[in-house]
Amino acid sequence: xxxxxxxxxxxxxxxxxxxxxxxxxxxxxxxxxxxxxxxxxxxxxxxxxxxxxxxxxxxxxxxxxxxxxxxxxxxxxxxxxxxxxxxxxxxxxxxxxxxxxxxxxxxxxxxxxxxxxxxxxxxxxxxxxxxxxxxxxxxxxxxxxxxxxxxxxxxxxxxxxxxxxxxxxxxxxxxxxxxxxxxxxxxxxxxxxxxxxxxxxxxxxxxxxxxxxxxxxxxxxxxxxxxxxxxxxxxxxxxxxxxxxxxxxxxxxxxxxxxxxxxxxxxxxxxxxxxxxxxxxxxxxxxxxxxxxxxxxxxxxxxxxxxxxxxxxxxxxxxxxxxxxxxxxxxxxxxxxxxxxxxxxxxxxxxxxxxxxxxxxxxxxxxxxxxxx
Numbered sequence: 093x094x095x096x097x098x099x100x101x102x103x104x105x106x107x108x109x110x111x112x113x114x115x116x117x118x119x120x121x122x123x124x125x126x127x128x129x130x131x132x133x134x135x136x137x138x139x140x141x142x143x144x145x146x147x148x149x150x151x152x153x154x155x156x157x158x159x160x161x162x163x164x165x166x167x168x169x170x171x172x173x174x175x176x177x178x179x180x181x182x183x184x185x186x187x188x189x190x191x192x193x194x195x196x197x198x199x200x201x202x203x204x205x206x207x208x209x210x211x212x213x214x215x216x217x218x219x220x221x222x223x224x225x226x227x228x229x230x231x232x233x234x235x236x237x238x239x240x241x242x243x244x245x246x247x248x249x250x251x252x253x254x255x256x257x258x259x260x261x262x263x264x265x266x267x268x269x270x271x272x273x274x275x276x277x278x279x280x281x282x283x284x285x286x287x288x289x290x291x292x293x294x295x296x297x298x299x300x301x302x303x304x305x306x307x308x309x310x311x312x313x314x315x316x317x318x319x320x321x322x323x324x325x326x327x328x329x330x331x332x333x334x335x336x337x338x339x340x341x342x343x344x345x346x347x348x349x350x351x352x353x354x355x356x357x358x359x360x361x362x363x364x365x366x367x368x369x370x371x372x373x374x375x376x377x378x379x380x381x382x383x384x385x386x387x388x389x390x391x392x393x394x395x396x397x398x399x400x401x402x403x404x405x406x407x408x409x410x411x412x413x414x415x416x417x418x419x420x421x422x423x424x425x426x427x428x429x430x431x432x433x434x435x436x437x438x439x440x441x442x443x444x445x446x447x448x449x450x451x452x453x454x455x456x457x458x459x460x461x462x463x464x465x
Contacts, residue, residue, distance in 0.1 A: 117145055123153065127161045134165065140172065140180075146187060154191040162191050176209050182218040189222025194231075197222035216245050220254040224261070232258040233267075249275070253285050260293035268293065269302070282313055288320050295328030303328050319345070323355050330363035338363050339373070357381045358391050365399035374399065375408060382415075390421055397428055406435035410448050417455040 116129045130149055133139045153162045166184050174180035181204060188197035201219045204211050216239055223232045236255050240247055252275045259268035268290060275282055287310050294303035307325060310317055317325075322345050329338040342352055342360055357377065364374040378396060381388065393416045400409040409432040416423065423429065429452070436445035 113139070113145070117149055117152075123156055123158060123161070126152070127158075127165065130165060131168070134169065137172075137174075140169075140174065143183065146183070147190065150187045150191050159191065159193060162188075162193065163196060166196075170207070175207050178204075178209055178212060178215055181207070181209050182215050185215065185218040185222050186225075189218075189225035192226045194223055194226035194228050197226070211243055211245070213245050213248050213251065216240070216243070216247070217250045217254060220251060220258075224254055224258050229258045229262040247278075249280050249283055249286065252280060253283075253289060256286060257289050260289055263297070265293055265297060265299060265302075282315070284315055284318060284321070287313075287315055288318075288324065291321055291324040295324050295331070298331065300328050300332050319350050319353060319356070322350060323353070323359065326356060326359050330359050330367065333363075333367050335363040335368040335370075339377075342377075352381075352384065352386065354386055354389055354392065357386060357388070358395065361392065361395045365395055369399075371399060371403045371405060371408075378412075387419060388415065388421065390423060393421060394423055394425065394428075397423070397432070401428065401431050401435060404435065404439075406432055406439060407441065407444065410436060410441075410444055413448055414451065417451055420455075 113129075113133060116126060120126045120129070126149070133145075139145070149165075150162055153159070166187060169175060169180075169184055172180075181200065185197045185200055188194070188200065197219060201211070201215060204215065209215075219239075220232055220235060223229075223235060232255055236247065236251065239245060252271055256268045256271050259265070259271065272282060272286065272290060275286070287306060290306050291303055294300075294306060303325070307317070307321075310321070322341065326338050326341055329335070329341060338360060342356060345352060345356070360377055361374055364370050364377065374396060381392075393412055397409055397412050400406070400412065413429065413432055433445050433448060436442070436448065
């Protein structure tokens with residue numbers, strides 16, 4: 093009995109077994125060993141329910157361009173009894189899509205009647221999703237038009253959302269908007285995913301007015317914007333230099349009980365520093381970020397540090413450096429950090445400069461050298 097077989101006999105549901113399996117799937121460097129182990133793992137019906145393991149496994153092999161192993165593993169699943177259930181086939185179609193193997197996904201969809209397994213809008217949507225995941229955006233519209241009439245499947249909101257995303261990813265925003273309006277004609281109600289997909293594309297592609305129209309339509313359809321929706325609108329406002337409106341939007345978000353995330357704050361800092369050039373307001377919102385316990389990232393520190401140094405506020409720059417060390421966030425911009433230290437010295441804040449240097453030396457981050465001049 094192999095160690096893996098013994099492990100499986102302890103049942104995949106036990107925490108010890110799962111921990112051991114995780115080590116192999118996530119950390120074993122030899123892909124051949126991972127594949128061999130996965131073959132044995134997948135013989136257990138409980139393991140076949142572990143979608144996260146499958147997704148990571150396929151991602152690892154796809155990144156290594158080991159597509160033959162992906163095919164070998166997934167084709168073997170046709171031998172298992174679950175292959176007659178649509179949900180199980182949908183998972184395999186989706187995995188092929190995530191691996192960029194759309195032809196395999198399409199082939200499996202075509203083979204479903206022989207498995208035997210019924211095809212409904214659920215597997216149709218999985219095929220559309222696999223097409224988008226594989227980057228074959230130009231083929232999605234053809235599938236959308238051909239398959240429903242051929243198999244008597246009525247597309248639903250998920251189907252339209254997938255097609256809209258494909259058009260957005262292609263940059264065909266007018267086609268995406270046409271599909272949005274076609275949904276209504278078909279008696280389908282757009283949902284939050286529909287709106288967020290369109291808002292993201294419209295605001296990013298500098299079609300601000302169309303984005304605002306879509307925002308107004310959310311209320312008409314009784315769809316409540318979430319943090320993602322607000323962040324997209326915020327991005328559009330900042331890109332159009334409407335910084336005051338952006339600040340008002342974040343305040344409105346908070347009044348609605350929505351918690352700004354790091355993207356929210358970073359977008360706001362971009363507007364306040366690069367467009368409005370208002371350091372005091374940026375400092376106020378940075379303080380708000382800290383009070384909200386929102387963890388800053390590299391972009392947060394880079395944006396604020398550069399602007400603080402440009403404005404000669406090296407004490408605020410030092411505060412940012414301290415926070416950067418606390419969060420172990422490395423900028424890889426040694427000259428900028430040196431500029432903070434040198435600026436403190438020039439403004440006679442010698443003690444603060446020395447303290448900051450000592451903190452740099454204790455931290456694991458790359459630090460500026462003490463000014464020898």
